[in-house]
Amino acid sequence: xxxxxxxxxxxxxxxxxxxxIRFFQTLGNALGTALFGTPLSRLYEANGxxxxxxxxxxxxxxxxxxxxxxxxxxxxxxxxCAAGLMAVASALALRLPTSASPxxxxxxxxx
Numbered sequence: 001x002x003x004x005x006x007x008x009x010x011x012x013x014x015x016x017x018x019x020x021i022r023f024f025q026t027l028g029n030a031l032g033t034a035l036f037g038t039p040l041s042r043l044y045e046a047n048g049x050x051x052x053x054x055x056x057x058x059x060x061x062x063x064x065x066x067x068x069x070x071x072x073x074x075x076x077x078x079x080x081c082a083a084g085l086m087a088v089a090s091a092l093a094l095r096l097p098t099s100a101s102p103x104x105x106x107x108x109x110x111x
Contacts, residue, residue, distance in 0.1 A: 001021060001093075002018060002021050002022075004096060004097075004098075005017045005018065005020075005021050006018060008097075036078050036081070036082060039074075039077065039078055039081070040053070040074050040075065040078045041053055043070075043073070043074035043077055043078075044070050044071055044074045047070040047073060047074065048066065048067050048070035048071070049063045049066045049067050049070070051067070053071060055067075056068065056071060
């Protein structure tokens with residue numbers, strides 16, 4: 001994505017274009033953490049031994065085993081959702097133009 005933006009952005013706006021891509025990547029990371037972290041914690045709390053994911057390390061015995069199974073089951077649901085989202089994103093990315101846009105070509109000067 002960064003290379004596509006750098007190839008198509010006007011030279012005088014290259015820094016702004018690259019920084020914008022980085023900003024939206026960071027924003028996407030935060031949004032992805034919220035969107036996938038919430039179902040993970042909700043699924044774990046519904047199927048786990050009555051604690052949050054941060055308490056898994058302190059559990060022992062059968063409670064730790066149940067917590068581990070509940071966590072991995074929750075993660076598999078989250079990964080399946082993420083795989084579907086990645087498939088949609090890949091399909092959209094394949095539709096992006098591969099060559100420079102005619103909008104960025106120099107404007108001919110007429111005398």
